[in-house]
Amino acid sequence: MASYLLRLLASILLVSWLVGSLVFFLIHMVPGDPVAVMLGDWASPADEQVLRRQLGLDLPIWQQYWNYLSGILFHGDFGQSLFYQQAVSDLLAQRFPMTLQLALMALMIAVLIAFPLGIIAALRSGHWPDHLSMTVSLIGVSIPNFWLGPMLILLFSIGLAWLPVSGADQPLSWILPAITLGTALAAILARMLRASLLEVLHEDYIRTARAKGLSSKWVYGKHALLNALLPVVTILGLQLGTLLGGAVITEVVFDWPGLGQLLVESIQRRDYPVVQACILVVSIAYITINGLTELVYAWLDPRIRVAQ
Amino acid sequence: MLRKFSYLIIAAWVLLALFGFAIGPSANEVNLNAFLQAPSSQAFLGTDELGRSVWQRLILGAQTSFLVAAGVVFFSSIIGTAIGIYSGYTGGWVDRIVTKIIDVFLAFPGLLLAIALAAVLGPGIENVVLALVVVGWVGYARLARAQTLSLRHREHIMAAKVLAVPQWRIFGRHILPLLLAPLGVEATFGIAGAVISEAGLSFLGLGVQPPDASWGNMIKEGTRYLLVAPHLVLAPGLALMLVVLAVNLIGDEWRDRLDVRQRTRGH
Numbered sequence: 096m097a098s099y100l101l102r103l104l105a106s107i108l109l110v111s112w113l114v115g116s117l118v119f120f121l122i123h124m125v126p127g128d129p130v131a132v133m134l135g136d137w138a139s140p141a142d143e144q145v146l147r148r149q150l151g152l153d154l155p156i157w158q159q160y161w162n163y164l165s166g167i168l169f170h171g172d173f174g175q176s177l178f179y180q181q182a183v184s185d186l187l188a189q190r191f192p193m194t195l196q197l198a199l200m201a202l203m204i205a206v207l208i209a210f211p212l213g214i215i216a217a218l219r220s221g222h223w224p225d226h227l228s229m230t231v232s233l234i235g236v237s238i239p240n241f242w243l244g245p246m247l248i249l250l251f252s253i254g255l256a257w258l259p260v261s262g263a264d265q266p267l268s269w270i271l272p273a274i275t276l277g278t279a280l281a282a283i284l285a286r287m288l289r290a291s292l293l294e295v296l297h298e299d300y301i302r303t304a305r306a307k308g309l310s311s312k313w314v315y316g317k318h319a320l321l322n323a324l325l326p327v328v329t330i331l332g333l334q335l336g337t338l339l340g341g342a343v344i345t346e347v348v349f350d351w352p353g354l355g356q357l358l359v360e361s362i363q364r365r366d367y368p369v370v371q372a373c374i375l376v377v378s379i380a381y382i383t384i385n386g387l388t389e390l391v392y393a394w395l396d397p398r399i400r401v402a403q
Numbered sequence: 404m405l406r407k408f409s410y411l412i413i414a415a416w417v418l419l420a421l422f423g424f425a426i427g428p429s430a431n432e433v434n435l436n437a438f439l440q441a442p443s444s445q446a447f448l449g450t451d452e453l454g455r456s457v458w459q460r461l462i463l464g465a466q467t468s469f470l471v472a473a474g475v476v477f478f479s480s481i482i483g484t485a486i487g488i489y490s491g492y493t494g495g496w497v498d499r500i501v502t503k504i505i506d507v508f509l510a511f512p513g514l515l516l517a518i519a520l521a522a523v524l525g526p527g528i529e530n531v532v533l534a535l536v537v538v539g540w541v542g543y544a545r546l547a548r549a550q551t552l553s554l555r556h557r558e559h560i561m562a563a564k565v566l567a568v569p570q571w572r573i574f575g576r577h578i579l580p581l582l583l584a585p586l587g588v589e590a591t592f593g594i595a596g597a598v599i600s601e602a603g604l605s606f607l608g609l610g611v612q613p614p615d616a617s618w619g620n621m622i623k624e625g626t627r628y629l630l631v632a633p634h635l636v637l638a639p640g641l642a643l644m645l646v647v648l649a650v651n652l653i654g655d656e657w658r659d660r661l662d663v664r665q666r667t668r669g670h
Binding site for chain 2: 106110113114118121122230233234236237238239241242245246248249253336337339340341343344347348358359362363370374377378381382385
């Protein structure tokens, strides 16, 4: 267990370093000068020079790279935002919880939709409830969230006036973004759960359980569902990362003040330090979640525990 | 019925994409006298905020998405398959390095990487293709490598090796044909992924830029007029959804056909 956590930590550090360096060098090759963007067209070359020196952008790129790395490592300092005149770490601290909240809510909604769909489809496999729920889930995979979002706004905010259009100020404003983000995940989960349940239902121990007269509830609820959950958990972990990526688009659609929206705005403003930090934070979250998924997997599956 | 429907949609998509070449610059002409018109007999699907025909822009968008999808799938499948076969066949340290690279790519959310790349490369259709190929080759490489590993010690390959058949010929004639079916399924889902990703990047303003039409930037422009002219969002969104749905249905069908276990079980 301890050695597993240690390995996980090492791989998080390695990939974070790779990702961080990659993003740093990629971004510094972007055509487009942040100083020119900040000062506008009418700035004098002297002013630009001064600002460039203040921001450390006149140093050779290796020096900048070293400052960047050592800042994060030794001070947890991601630099200053060029646009907000604020420490990037403060911005992250404001925005990250919003994205996390959205992702968790979306996950909850996905599970709430996927489990009934997947279970019904598996139990009635080959009949109309199966076809119906699988068609619904296929449609769910195929709707891009930047279209579903506006459609939901049109229906629930403008048509029915039940929910707020965008932003995060009102108490119920998380519902539409979470549904938008959760739908695709729900569809994938439902299909996965169906396939996995069908696999399990053909196993010998299910026949044994039925033969010794256990009730359907007990057979399906405990013997089948718990075993079928194993691959689903893996997919859930992998998809949570995709959720973080999808959150970028959903946050832009709903004007949700999370990391994704910050990322897109900062790209347009050429706010390098913020872009770097956003990508780094999302990647670290993604890698960490994937690692933790394996832990949950081991916890769920006694066979793996015994093997350890 | 669903199957016919999906092939029909794909055929319509390809036809629209071809038809896009016949539409001249008139699709980009601004006509402020006719802005934001609802669909009517004069303007099928109505007009947008600059008075351009939504129908014509939809066709140009179909062309964009088709070109991007074709480009992305073509290049990423060739690059990925070549790397995968070579790595799996050669083994040793080459294989270990390639596997590590694949792992690092997979340890990173794909869309985020595409966003970062698109941001760095700047907008434009070629850059969208490039960004999506950089993200997309990994899937093919992993698949081709895994399959090659299991094929490497088959007798027909051994025989070819003994007969001193050159390596590229073994790859092309003796391994690749056996990989085509699973790679085809992967490529089908790859088309759906590329169509959605292109539209997503364009929606974020990182992909195809106006005045060039893409379903993604049409939706983006349309959301600003959601109240007065919902058809601006409805039309490209529906087109996008139908194409992705149809491609996914075909991919599902092909995958089921490949899966012998499922077929004998009678699902």
